Amino acid sequence: MIPVTRRFVVANGALAAGGTVVGFNSMGALADVAAEIDQFVKGPPVKPQPVKRISAHVFMIQAPDGFPTPENQGLMSNVTFVIGEKGVIVVDTGASLQIAEMALRQLKTVTDKPVVGVVNTHYHGDHWLGNQALVEAYGDDLPRYAHRGTRLAIEGAQGAFWHEAMIKWTNEATLGTRIVPPNIDVDHGYVLSLGDVHLKIHHYGKAHTPSDIIVEVVEDGVMCVGDVLMDRRIANMDDGSYPGTFSTLDSLVEHSHTQIWLPAHGNAGPGVLAWHRTLFEGIYQSCLDAVRQGIPLEGALAHALQDERVSSRAKETRGWDKNIGKYVSLAYLEAEQALF
Numbered sequence: 640m641i642p643v644t645r646r647f648v649v650a651n652g653a654l655a656a657g658g659t660v661v662g663f664n665s666m667g668a669l670a671d672v673a674a675e676i677d678q679f680v681k682g683p684p685v686k687p688q689p690v691k692r693i694s695a696h697v698f699m700i701q702a703p704d705g706f707p708t709p710e711n712q713g714l715m716s717n718v719t720f721v722i723g724e725k726g727v728i729v730v731d732t733g734a735s736l737q738i739a740e741m742a743l744r745q746l747k748t749v750t751d752k753p754v755v756g757v758v759n760t761h762y763h764g765d766h767w768l769g770n771q772a773l774v775e776a777y778g779d780d781l782p783r784y785a786h787r788g789t790r791l792a793i794e795g796a797q798g799a800f801w802h803e804a805m806i807k808w809t810n811e812a813t814l815g816t817r818i819v820p821p822n823i824d825v826d827h828g829y830v831l832s833l834g835d836v837h838l839k840i841h842h843y844g845k846a847h848t849p850s851d852i853i854v855e856v857v858e859d860g861v862m863c864v865g866d867v868l869m870d871r872r873i874a875n876m877d878d879g880s881y882p883g884t885f886s887t888l889d890s891l892v893e894h895s896h897t898q899i900w901l902p903a904h905g906n907a908g909p910g911v912l913a914w915h916r917t918l919f920e921g922i923y924q925s926c927l928d929a930v931r932q933g934i935p936l937e938g939a940l941a942h943a944l945q946d947e948r949v950s951s952r953a954k955e956t957r958g959w960d961k962n963i964g965k966y967v968s969l970a971y972l973e974a975e976q977a978l979f
């Protein structure tokens with residue numbers, strides 16, 4: 640893997656810079672060089688973010704930014720803690736070792752209970768690259784729950800892609816992070832108990848990815864939706880589906896008593912579902928309309944932007960300019976299929 644090569648190069652650079660490639664005469668000198676190398680191969684700590692209380696059992700480290708940069712060191716998605724009698728379950732672990740280490744330091748300011756499990760909602764890297772910090776703190780056997788499709792993607796090409804991409808996007812701030820995949824497959828209906836609070840897994844097929852799981856914190860009326868809903872942000876929808884998202888949202892509403900929708904990007908609150916769904920309906924329905932009118936794919940974006948549900952969101956939505964074209968293209972292709 641590429642990080643091995645990078646480590647090798649960086650390590651040699653550090654040794655050469657020290658001018659002591661040969662002639663170590665004590666273990667102390669070796670340890671000094673090892674520490675120096677470690678600093679080179681591991682990015683710096685992430686500065687603390689406050690822990691926000693969402694409900695009786697749910698707390699969140701909220702990422703101020705929506706996209707990874709060298710400045711934010713990849714802190715682009717929320718890390719959620721569900722704290723119960725038996726311990727803590729972390730839902731999505733952030734985009735790096737350093738982010739999850741920060742999250743764990745912050746967790747200790749609100750509870751001294753141990754982490755007893757991790758849930759990864761899907762395979763995009765900002766939702767699981769922090770797993771390493773959890774196993775370093777709580778052991779390699781720490782349960783890490785995900786859909787089977789998510790685990791396989793992280794063990795395969797998606798895992799390698801996201802690991803390397805995050806290092807690049809953050810200008811190496813996430814160096815030192817390694818891939819720690821989920822280790823327990825879960826599917827729709829699975830329930831995790833923390834004694835006084837229960838986490839129920841929902842999966843209704845392809846929405847944001849083919850293998851999203853959504854985590855209901857039953858007693859609190861909180862639904863941790865991963866990226867199935869976002870709050871004032873659009874980004875990667877390359878592996879998703881509009882009709883799939885609508886049917887997932889319908890099912891979530893039907894099968895829960897959700898008060899608070901907690902997305903992995905942006906604020907949690909009762910209005911997140913309506914915000915996201917209105918935008919998606921505007922995009923998808925205008926694409927259905929475009930296909931019916933014989934407007935080609937190239938004209939679909941302009942047509943969608945005539946819909947007030949779409950155009951009114953441009954200013955307040957992070958990632959708009961970069962992603963709205965891709966969003967509309969996907970919607971158009973799905974609309975074509977639906978009407979074929």
Ligand SMILES: [Zn+2]
Nearest residue numbers: 763847866875
């Ligand atoms: Zn995602």
